[in-house]
Amino acid sequence: MTINIDKQQPIKISTKKLAQDFLDKYDTFLFDCDGVLWSGSILLPKVKETLKLLAKLNKQLIFVTNNSTKSRKNYTKKFASFGIDVTEDQIIGSSYATATYIHNVLKMPTVGTKIWIVGESGIEEELKQYGYETIGGSDEKLLEEWNPSTTPFLPLDPNVKCVVVGLDTKINYHKLCIAFQYLTTVRDNKETLFIATNNDSTFPSHNMILPGVGSIVESLVTSTGRNPIICGKPYTPMLDALFEAKPNLVKERCCMVGDRLNTDIKFGIDGKLGGTLLVLTGIETEQNLLSENTDASELPKYYANKLGDLYELIEPLLQ
């Protein structure tokens, strides 16, 4: 293993003392979910105990996910299925961040505005919560084969001002063609806005890796020659939504916990949070983390083999 001594090396949380010092530094922990809390449908070891321990220590717990297929409400059910009690306001998903960004930052009016969706119900629900009318998305008529003469989505709806692209595991040419038409149409000298919930290139599902939102977004980037605003980690709209939802957060007392350097850890660093913790239960390995090729701008302050190590190291102190 090559260790680069020029960079500030991450601290491995491997003793009770290090774990205690780490916990004392932060009031709020922001968690990525897949690869940190669970892997697909399997809860990772001692996660439930660690979350309980943090709650007992009066830490605020927030869950930050790029998954755009579920609304926050639906996401609480996923937690419940693992026996973890989480309320809707503890969850910041990329669909929620996208809807918040469109409403609060872009200040797009809800009256007379429609949003064309490439994606599933999560993003539709979050936009509806703000009062937007969505079209496309989960509409079953889009599952018909593309035929320009029979599609009910032509001619284009002149009220569509924005195209939002999230993960859609029923993506097809019909959906790509209509999104393409909206994105290449100029009305009143204005292009239709192009927004992506996130641009993760892949995602894990059913013990497989599958093409992610990023692969759908890049397809439209190539055909239209346009680049979208990207909302999810590691981009700033996600952070804006987070601090808007939680105005009491003190950045220096927040720690981002994740399994990916280029999304989770970068998100924590770019967001100027007090700390970052990488866990090795997801996509990264210790060798990769400590190699000289790792971008210094994506290096966490701390790392641990798994999130559950915090419980296993600390627990004797509490008993």
Added chain:
Amino acid sequence: MTINIDKQQPIKISTKKLAQDFLDKYDTFLFDCDGVLWSGSILLPKVKETLKLLAKLNKQLIFVTNNSTKSRKNYTKKFASFGIDVTEDQIIGSSYATATYIHNVLKMPTVGTKIWIVGESGIEEELKQYGYETIGGSDEKLLEEWNPSTTPFLPLDPNVKCVVVGLDTKINYHKLCIAFQYLTTVRDNKETLFIATNNDSTFPSHNMILPGVGSIVESLVTSTGRNPIICGKPYTPMLDALFEAKPNLVKERCCMVGDRLNTDIKFGIDGKLGGTLLVLTGIETEQNLLSENTDASELPKYYANKLGDLYELIEPLLQ
């Protein structure tokens, strides 16, 4: 209009003398089809007369198309529908170029090798002509919704050594997922080959512009992190297939005729053909051609408002 005087300006064929000089320089004319001969389903003015004139002058005519959905055989029918007689051996399509490249350049064995297709029947037919077994492609079972538990295409077929991506106007998540699995699978330390018929980002159809092969290819490039070999214009496998099919061609006596600078004209220049002619009946405008932003490596020797100008300028000489 800003004219850049540092570059060798293309000559506009606008007089009888210029047209005659142009025709005298070349024995063989290579034509792009859409935007040159026809636009969608409409034959452009005086195209038939120009092709007849060239035949009368004993010029060799070859049609070079990136369209991968049709085999050469099917393409002759398209010509016939416009009343133009063309034989199969006058057509070099990106599907034919791809199949020729796989067979003659990569020398992939036909026995024990299967090729996974993302695309339509054109590429399947051309590969079958060389004796390859294709799977995927136009198989109707791929039109079912993606479901990893029920897809008949998992587990992967160990004989698949290559994935070929062409235009597929029935592209869906099921097709992307299986192609992704093949492209990210390593067998005997070998990755599955990744080949694209071409990478045109869009194509014209039914008076609309629609997402092209390039947008499907880029989706897979993003999810897999891999880059394909691209066969169609302006890349060299297309040229290799052309000179393989026509060993008697003399490059200096060939002229490429097309409507796109970055595919057709670049193809002629990179291929070191004697000449290039841009016609303004497709994607490019005179303003764009003569602007200082146009890449000097994509500038044609000649240009004309339309291909039919050759007939209209020359015709009095023959009568």
